[in-house]
Amino acid sequence: MSTHNLICALDIGTTKIAFAIANSSSKGIEVLGLGRASHFGVRHGVVVNIEAVAEAIQKAREEAELMSGLRAEKIWVSVGGNHIQSFDSHGMVAVKGREVNGDDIARVIEAAKAVVIPSDRQVLHVLPKDFKLDGQEGIADPTGMTGVRLEAAVHIITGNQAIIQNVIKSVERSNLQIAGLVLTQLASATAVLSADEKNLGVSVVDIGGGTCDMITFLRNSVYHTNCIAVGGLNFSNDVALGLRTTQTNAEEIKKKFGAALADIGGLNDESIEVESVGGRTPRSVARSSLCRVLEARSDETLRLIKKEIEDRGFVGKLGSGVVLTGGGAELRGLVEMGDFVFDMPVRKGLPTRVGGLADVVSAADFSTVVGLLLFGFEQEKPRIIAREQDPGLSVRMGEFGRKLKDFIARTI
Ligand SMILES: Nc1ncnc2c1ncn2[C@@H]1O[C@H](COP(=O)(O)OP(=O)(O)OP(=O)(O)O)[C@@H](O)[C@H]1O
Numbered sequence: 558m559s560t561h562n563l564i565c566a567l568d569i570g571t572t573k574i575a576f577a578i579a580n581s582s583s584k585g586i587e588v589l590g591l592g593r594a595s596h597f598g599v600r601h602g603v604v605v606n607i608e609a610v611a612e613a614i615q616k617a618r619e620e621a622e623l624m625s626g627l628r629a630e631k632i633w634v635s636v637g638g639n640h641i642q643s644f645d646s647h648g649m650v651a652v653k654g655r656e657v658n659g660d661d662i663a664r665v666i667e668a669a670k671a672v673v674i675p676s677d678r679q680v681l682h683v684l685p686k687d688f689k690l691d692g693q694e695g696i697a698d699p700t701g702m703t704g705v706r707l708e709a710a711v712h713i714i715t716g717n718q719a720i721i722q723n724v725i726k727s728v729e730r731s732n733l734q735i736a737g738l739v740l741t742q743l744a745s746a747t748a749v750l751s752a753d754e755k756n757l758g759v760s761v762v763d764i765g766g767g768t769c770d771m772i773t774f775l776r777n778s779v780y781h782t783n784c785i786a787v788g789g790l791n792f793s794n795d796v797a798l799g800l801r802t803t804q805t806n807a808e809e810i811k812k813k814f815g816a817a818l819a820d821i822g823g824l825n826d827e828s829i830e831v832e833s834v835g836g837r838t839p840r841s842v843a844r845s846s847l848c849r850v851l852e853a854r855s856d857e858t859l860r861l862i863k864k865e866i867e868d869r870g871f872v873g874k875l876g877s878g879v880v881l882t883g884g885g886a887e888l889r890g891l892v893e894m895g896d897f898v899f900d901m902p903v904r905k906g907l908p909t910r911v912g913g914l915a916d917v918v919s920a921a922d923f924s925t926v927v928g929l930l931l932f933g934f935e936q937e938k939p940r941i942i943a944r945e946q947d948p949g950l951s952v953r954m955g956e957f958g959r960k961l962k963d964f965i966a967r968t969i
């Protein structure tokens with residue numbers, strides 16, 4: 558692979574920043590560098606301390622650059638949190654020629670975008686659901702079809718402008734250029750879902766530190782997004798309160814000994830050492846006590862997700878069930894509990910479809926950053942293919958740019 562097609566990604570999560578650098582070709586992407594840094598600059602997916610986030614971005618970036626030996630410039634960035642809203646819209650245009658072409662599709666999507674959006678909101682994505690040509694419904698791609706009247710149903714995703722501006726500011730402080738902003742759960746779903754799952758119907762839930770970000774696909778299209786302001790930090794807080802220990806120790810024992818089901822394989826007999834607060838001597842606690850605390854929170858969280866699926870009328874429509882990803886999905890027994898609560902097939906989603914450091918990024922808490930790489934790759938693919946087919950193109954474009962600059966400099 559040549560090293561001219563870098564794709565870089567930055568996931569700004571509640572508990573950590575993840576930064577990835579990949580090289581790409583028409584065949585796919587190869588992750589070459591990965592960095593992560595913890596921070597306290599985000600609450601429930603929203604930046605609340607630009608300085609702290611910028612510092613963590615810089616740290617994660619340096620790690621990824623050192624590992625890859627490459628320099629990141631343009632990056633794809635995640636945006637999430639419960640300021641995100643999404644809704645359906647509809648557009649209609651007359652087909653210009655005899656057959657529908659790319660220009661007609663772009664115009665009908667533009668027409669669907671023409672809805673009144675409050676001035677404090679910013680459009681993140683306009684995702685086509687399906688097209689209708691002269692009344693014929695359910696067309697996935699009308700390119701080349703004959704017709705007169707083209708209609709499009711789209712799903713529009715917006716976010717709060719001020720909150721998005723704070724994400725942009727945090728990134729720009731690190732002298733990075735933003736290639737695009739991508740909804741967190743859309744990125745995660747891109748990394749963990751197969752085409753079949755999207756087609757059959759599936760809900761992906763990214764259980765992060767501060768939020769559960771949901772996205773639902775039916776017939777290959779996004780039908781719904783939602784954010785529940787509960788995440789792994791709530792699980793750890795419950796452990797800290799329930800077992801009277803520090804936040805740090807609660808986080809540690811949750812990951813090491815925790816499970817979503819208290820009666821999971823013989824845990825009742827085991828005991829674990831728990832730090833006490835205020836420098837008191839550590840205590841020995843039954844592992845099942847830890848798991849009972851986690852069981853209550855797991856059950857409540859999964860039921861909130863189930864309610865959302867029910868309220869939106871998706872029961873019976875999700876042929877591929879539910880996919881849990883994000884660091885929170887690593888809790889032992891959570892997938893098994895999900896099977897029972899949702900009464901649907903549930904699996905854990907790990908990022909796939911990348912080469913290079915595939916083993917390193919194959920963890921549920923890297924779904925978003927890997928998905929950002931894949932999303933960026935899909936957008937940049939036509940340019941990458943064009944460059945591969947005509948390697949002189951970028952050199953000539955560079956020369957053209959230089960001549961244009963000289964011309965402008967001479968004329969002003
Ligand atoms: N093995 C594990 N068992 C239980 N919880 C885990 C495990 N590994 C990670 N977690 C939890 O996952 C959470 C972090 O997940 P992740 O890195 O996906 O979140 P984030 O992207 O920082 O936050 P968010 O997506 O909510 O903004 C933490 O709360 C952590 O405790």
Ligand SMILES: [Mg+2]
Pocket residue numbers: 569570571741763765766883925
């Ligand atoms: Mg996350």
